[in-house]
Amino acid sequence: xxxxxxxTGATKTMVLNMGPQHPSTHGVLRILLxxxxxxxVKAVPDLGYLHTGIEKSCEDKTYSQAxxxxxxxxxxxxxxxNLVYCLAVEKLLGLEVPKRAQYIRVMMVELQxxxxxxxxxxxxxxxxxxxxxxxxxxxxxxxxxxxFELFSxxxxxxxxxxxxxxxxxxxxxxRQAVERFLKMMPSRVDEYENLLTENPIWMRRTQGIGYIxxxxxxxxxxTGPTLRAAGVAYDNRKVFPYSSYDEFxxxxxxxxxxxxxxRYMVRVAEMRESLRIVRQAMEKxxxxxxxxxxxxxxxxxxREKMKTEMEALIYHFKIFTEGFxxxxxxxxxxxxxxxxxxxxxxxxxxxxxxxxxxxRSPSYINLQALPKLIEGQLIAxxxxxxxxxxxxxxxxxx
Amino acid sequence: MVETLRSWxxxxxxxxxxxxxxxxxxxxxxxxxxxxxxxxxDAKLQFNLLTDATCVDRSPVEPRFELNYHLVSIPRRxxxxxxxxxxxxxxxxDSLFPVWPGANWLEREIFDLFGVRxxxxxDLRRILLPEDWEGHPLRxxxxxxGFRDLPSTGEMFRKxxxx
Numbered sequence: 001x002x003x004x005x006x007x008t009g010a011t012k013t014m015v016l017n018m019g020p021q022h023p024s025t026h027g028v029l030r031i032l033l034x035x036x037x038x039x040x041v042k043a044v045p046d047l048g049y050l051h052t053g054i055e056k057s058c059e060d061k062t063y064s065q066a067x068x069x070x071x072x073x074x075x076x077x078x079x080x081x082n083l084v085y086c087l088a089v090e091k092l093l094g095l096e097v098p099k100r101a102q103y104i105r106v107m108m109v110e111l112q113x114x115x116x117x118x119x120x121x122x123x124x125x126x127x128x129x130x131x132x133x134x135x136x137x138x139x140x141x142x143x144x145x146x147x148f149e150l151f152s153x154x155x156x157x158x159x160x161x162x163x164x165x166x167x168x169x170x171x172x173x174x175r176q177a178v179e180r181f182l183k184m185m186p187s188r189v190d191e192y193e194n195l196l197t198e199n200p201i202w203m204r205r206t207q208g209i210g211y212i213x214x215x216x217x218x219x220x221x222x223t224g225p226t227l228r229a230a231g232v233a234y235d236n237r238k239v240f241p242y243s244s245y246d247e248f249x250x251x252x253x254x255x256x257x258x259x260x261x262x263r264y265m266v267r268v269a270e271m272r273e274s275l276r277i278v279r280q281a282m283e284k285x286x287x288x289x290x291x292x293x294x295x296x297x298x299x300x301x302x303r304e305k306m307k308t309e310m311e312a313l314i315y316h317f318k319i320f321t322e323g324f325x326x327x328x329x330x331x332x333x334x335x336x337x338x339x340x341x342x343x344x345x346x347x348x349x350x351x352x353x354x355x356x357x358x359x360r361s362p363s364y365i366n367l368q369a370l371p372k373l374i375e376g377q378l379i380a381x382x383x384x385x386x387x388x389x390x391x392x393x394x395x396x397x398x
Numbered sequence: 399m400v401e402t403l404r405s406w407x408x409x410x411x412x413x414x415x416x417x418x419x420x421x422x423x424x425x426x427x428x429x430x431x432x433x434x435x436x437x438x439x440d441a442k443l444q445f446n447l448l449t450d451a452t453c454v455d456r457s458p459v460e461p462r463f464e465l466n467y468h469l470v471s472i473p474r475r476x477x478x479x480x481x482x483x484x485x486x487x488x489x490x491x492d493s494l495f496p497v498w499p500g501a502n503w504l505e506r507e508i509f510d511l512f513g514v515r516x517x518x519x520x521d522l523r524r525i526l527l528p529e530d531w532e533g534h535p536l537r538x539x540x541x542x543x544g545f546r547d548l549p550s551t552g553e554m555f556r557k558x559x560x561x
Contacts, residue, residue, distance in 0.1 A: 048526040055511075056535055060542040091418050218446050218472065221500025234447075234472050329417045332468055332479065334449065345466065347454050356536075360450035360468070368503045397526055 013041055016379075020049050024127045024383040027393025031370070031382070038378050043371040047364075050397040058357035062323030063089050064163060066357060071157040073359065074395035076116040079108045079148075080337045082161035085357070087242055088344040089163050091331040093298060093324075100289040101165035102244045107178070107281035108151065108160060109335075110274040114185070115144040116338035117267045117274075121192060124264070124387035128205045133195050140188050143181050150177055164299040165292030170285070178282055182275060189271055196264070206260035210373040210385040214258070220369040224340025224362050225270065226389060229255045229262035236336040243335075247284075248277050260388040267390075298324045323352035339363050339390050359398060363391040399478060402442045403433065410436070415481075422466075422479040430482050431492040431518075437469060437480070438497055445469035445478065448498035451505065453512045457538040462486045463514055467494065484514060493519035511536035 019030040028049035034042040054073055058066040070085045071078040083105055090097060097105075122137030145155040150171050152160040160167050196202045212222070214230040227234055235252040237245040253269035255262035292299050300319055301312035318324075326348040334343040343360030366389045373385040400423060404411045410433045413424035425433045437445040450468040463484040470477055482491055493516035494501040505516045506525040513534035516522060524531065533540055 048524075048528070051526040053535060056540075056542060094418065219499050221448055221498065221504075223447075223449070232472065239472075239475050240477065330420075330422075330454075330466070331418050332420060332450070332466075332477075341449055343450050343468065345450065345452055345468075349456075355456070356452075356454045358450075358452040360452075364503065364507075365500065368500065 011036055018382065020046075024386060025393070026123060026386070026391060027396075029367075029386070029391070029393055029396070031386075033379065033382065035379060038380075040374050040377055040379060040382060043374050043382070045367060045370055047367070047393070048397055050393050052394075052398065054398045055357055055359065058354055060353065062352050063326070063354060064319070064323065066354065067162060068157070068159050070359075071159055072394065073361070073398055074337070074339075074342075074363070074392045075156060076119050076392055077112055077337050077339070077342075077395075078157055078159075079105075079112045079161060080335060080342060081359075082159060083109055083243070084333055084335045084337075084342050084344040084359075085346075086161050086163050087333040087335065088331050088346040089326070091333055092326045092329060092346055092348055093163075093295075095164055095293055095295055095298070097165055097243075097293055098290045099244065099284075100286055101291045101293075103281045103284045104166050104170065104291065105161055105243050106245065106248070107278050107285065108148075108166075110277045110281065111144050111147060111178075111181075113274045113338045114271050114278075115141045117271050118144075120267065120338070120387075120390045121264075124384075124390075125196065125202075127383050127387045128202065130196065130199075130202065133192060136188070136191060136195075140185065143184070147174075147177050147181060150174060162292070164295060165290070169291055175282065178278065182279055182282075185275055186272070189268065189275075193268060197268075203261065205381075205384055206264060206388075207257075209260045209377065209381045210388055211257075211259050212369060212372055216372060217258070217369065220372065221365045222340070222369050224336070224338070224366065224390075225263050225266045226340065226366055226369075228252065229266045230258035231256040236334050236341055240334065242333065248280050250274075250277050260384050263388045325350055325352045334360065337362055339392070339395075340366055359395075361395040361398060363389075363393070363395040364398075367391050367396055399443065399476065402440060403436065406436050406440070407432070420477070420479060422481050424481045424483065427482050427484065427491055430480070431494060431497065434467070434480065434494050434497045437478070443476075444471045444473050445476070447472055448494065448500050448504070451494070451501060451508065453508045453514055453536070455512060455536065455538045457486065460485055463489050463512065465491060465508070465514065489514045490517055491515075492517055493522075495519055510534070513537065 013034050013036045016033045019025045020028040030046040032044040054069050070081040073081050118137040118141040122134035125133035149155050152158040214232050217227050217230045233252045233254050250273045253266050297315050305312040328350045330347045332345045334341045340362030345358040347356040349355040374382050400414050410429045412426050415422040437443050447470040449470050452466050454464040456462050461483040465482045467480040508514050510524040
């Protein structure tokens, strides 16, 4: 407790413990708030409540086994986590992925981006008191999860993207399912915008709240929609394209207001851009073609070959018992996850298990800027600011 | 990129590694902060974003710790990795917090999980693990299942008084 000088004289501050079990923290995050009346003087985030040691566990698994762990890091973006890990291992091995598999990957992660933004929008709106948006967003998210289930058999922890390609051929009827979603979704996004964009309560709760200057945002290593709302058009899909993103037509929405409202507008615009990418990817995916690269000893052979070729059977056995050993070296890959730059660093020492796997999780690093966003603001705005960074605590703590 | 750094101070570039299209510049420990500051402020480099910092433990090989800083130049669309090698018995390096404030939590995480210390860091505390945790779990000599002497599930089942 300290004494601060204000316009009305000296007052005493109090320390308030927010969380770890607080509905608006989207997980278990504890924030120590030093308050002067209702104004936040100082904020100290305390994390680690969901630390599961995923990076350590990866060191004890073979390269292929670790894919299932990556799903569980960020439950709103499992496909993106698979993708970044697989891209890093593929880079380490020097593997090329067939174009068809790349387009399938792009389509899946863009659908994932929409579903992640929907969960963000729904929960952010409910934090600020708009109940119905939440119900609408989850209704549409369910449609995306149904598409994932069609492709992989799982709604959330799909492990669909594998080293060298994807796990399964697209199922019968996938085009109709995606087409139905693409037809429905634009009007649904309009519906959310009708509810919020010009809603006076929403505007009062978000405009001018949680401002951060572009210089501060870069200095604090922020990425993703939070950085783009500050006017910096840094998007890995454009700047360092991966998975053939350079063949797709899309814009990178930016704003200059850099407040909660700006970040909301950026994310809504990103949903529309993602729909464009999904449409293009769907047109690029041919009906027939490979979904995995051919790399004996690294990529499991086709089932048919295993029954007719001796070598294929031996490779299959070796891959699933011993694994494969990339040459010693390191690789770092960064993709644009719904929350920002999701990076994966993989180091090999020439053994079948990785020497080190590290995830550069955007939630963790963006959360670092939280004190900057909320210091000097009212306590009610703390909730808006936590929501606007779009953190997933599973990814923060890993 | 490497030449710019070398022309500033030839000693700053101890080794350059090119692997899989990525450039790694190995920097001596004493020059890390100065080299990082140069990377950020030099008009030809402009590495304004410190995107990631992480550590690799190569135990029992010495120097066992390898710190990797991944830098991005948003205006110039470059990526580079700065690397510092540290001995296990003297794992201390200058903090990059004065250069990029974003290094704060990244370095706290490395301190927490590897036990590497950063001199000049404003708030070097554990971040993911409880403050009274013993050891640094991401070191190679720390077992995956931890140090705590917990009986296995089967053992607990056999000892259970219910049966």
